[in-house]
Amino acid sequence: MSALEPVDVRIIADDLTGALDSAVCFASPSHGMGVSWHLGRAFSARLAVDIATREGAETTAVARHLRFAPWLADGQLSFKKIDSLLRGHVIAEIEACIAEGAYQRVVLAPAFPFHGRVTRLGRQWRLDRPEMVGPDIVAGLGQRFSAGRSIPAARPVHFITLYDAETDKDLDEIVATACAPRTLWVGTGGLAAALARHLGIPHKPVPALSAPFLGLVGTNHEVTAGQVAFFAARHADAHIVVGRDIDKAKRDLAKRIMQGAPSVVTVVASGDRHAVADHIGKVFASLLDGLPKPGTLLVTGGETLRSVCSSLGVVELTVESEIEPGLPISRIKGGVFEGLATISKSGAFGDSALLCRLAALARR
Helix, strand or coil, X not given: CCCCCCCCEEEEECCHHHHHHHHHHHCECCECEEEEXXXXXXXXXXXXXXXXXXXXXXXXXXXXXXXXHHHHHCCCEEEEEXXXXXXXXXXXXXXXXXXXXXXXXXXXXXXXXXXXXXXXXXXXXXXXXXXXXCCCHHHHHCCCCCEEEECCCCCCCCCEEEECECCHHHHHHHHXXXXXXXXXXXXXXXXXXXXXXXXCCCCCCCCCCCCCEEEEECCCCHHHHHHHHHHHHHCHHHEEEECCCHHHHHHHHHHHXXXXXXEEEEECCCCCHHHHHHHHHHHHHHHHCCCCCCCEEEEECHHHHHHHHHHHCCCEEEXXXXXXXXXXXXXXXXXXXXXXXXXXXXCCCCCXXXXXXXXXXXXX
């Protein structure tokens, strides 16, 4: 498969930011990767699909993976994106992908070294704590299939092999050793990047980002909360907190956009997780209605990104490049912000100064 002739990569992800994180690895200067979340449409080749199963019931997750598993298996490269902290219904979703026997082998490598997620002795670790996270995947899958763990550069001997990895070099060795036809690759943006390197896919340079910068924060994850606090301490006027007076927040935000000034928006919300997500989505929909078009948009959190895209009438995102792993840049397709450069970010990714750096990049 030549990098000049796009590989038919097919990706299924459990949330939208994850779909973008993985898809961007296969985007080249001449061929972006489409990312969709509209499950009622017929899917084309070379596409990443968010089927939104991380937060819902396991029965829904299984049903959706069973529905789209044949499409996934028909690609030249089949990739099941999982969360780097193994949140969601990882074991059940993998089982659903392989239920029809379409693959000769399954290679799992969930490490994402750039963000401090590593796999040791078959278990996932986050290094910022450090602590072990997620289920024992080998034990779970081993109840129905031949499954075992291995180390980089060792050939897989089981139908399902979970690889330890702590560096990008480890992931490169895994891909080089385990690559074979009819393989289901299961992992994060780290494994996707290793596969892209193996295929020789060139990366598109990061484009110049236009001002003004608008960040919509839809996650209460502690990492993103720290980024917002760091930004607000240095740009107090640029942090717009939306409480009860949405109209005032909208006026303030529109004024800053017209002035070409950067803004980061957060929403005051309380209650259970789903109620908070619903409230944030409605607030952002109200803010965006009639808002002047910014130069660059950042959205944190997969659910929030879905909601924002729905509010704007977006039909698809075309991911083109990345600022760094976990920070892809896409172009909006359809709707009132057609063509807008949009940065997406998982709530758990990035250092404390990230929002400040992104706002500075958009001043070019």
